[in-house]
Amino acid sequence: MKFFIDTANLAQIKEANDLGILDGVTTNPSLMAKEGIQGTEAILKHYKDICDIVKMPVSAEVISTDFEGMVEEGKKLAALDPNIVVKVPMIKDGIKAIKWFTDNGIKTNCTLVFSAGQAILAAKAGATYVSPFIGRIDDGNWDGIELIEQISHIYNTQGFKTLILAASIRTSLHIVKCAEAGADVCTCPLSSILGLLKHPLTDIGLAQFLEDAKKFA
């Protein structure tokens, strides 16, 4: 399973990249706003700055909701860097736009996916990635991990090539469960990635080893 970081924060992207286990970056308009990035020029520059840090796929989201607007925006985003993946919402015109991008050699990430039916449509349109929002599904008292399992089963059965990119990850356990459930990619906040490091027995064991090592120093 690949690890993407879900943020527009350059320091966190650098920190995750320095770990050596990063495979890509996803962003969305809310994450850009959180970093105070406003206005088309600033947003485009920020995407380019991210692409200059990581030579890996970077999802950049369109904010138009009509086919023509999405295609125009997506073309501009894709022209920024070869690693840009155009992120398109799961709506009717979004599916049309994903098909257009697919036919024109532009990679896509179909976002805001909450059901297996939506994941089938995204795959039919040729999306490179499909992004089921695990945390938000859990928020509604459904089971986000079950959706990953269901999409994984359908894609394997049908031979769809679209990659399952588990999004809206809230915990380190989500990452483990997504790996079990067959996600191809997990896009996570840095805190959830770093949380995978933690185990009290590691800390206790290391303290003991270091203490014992002093006896022979």
Ligand code: G3P
């Ligand atoms: O990748 C999608 C993600 O950014 C949404 O996360 O926590 O706002 O549901 P969240």
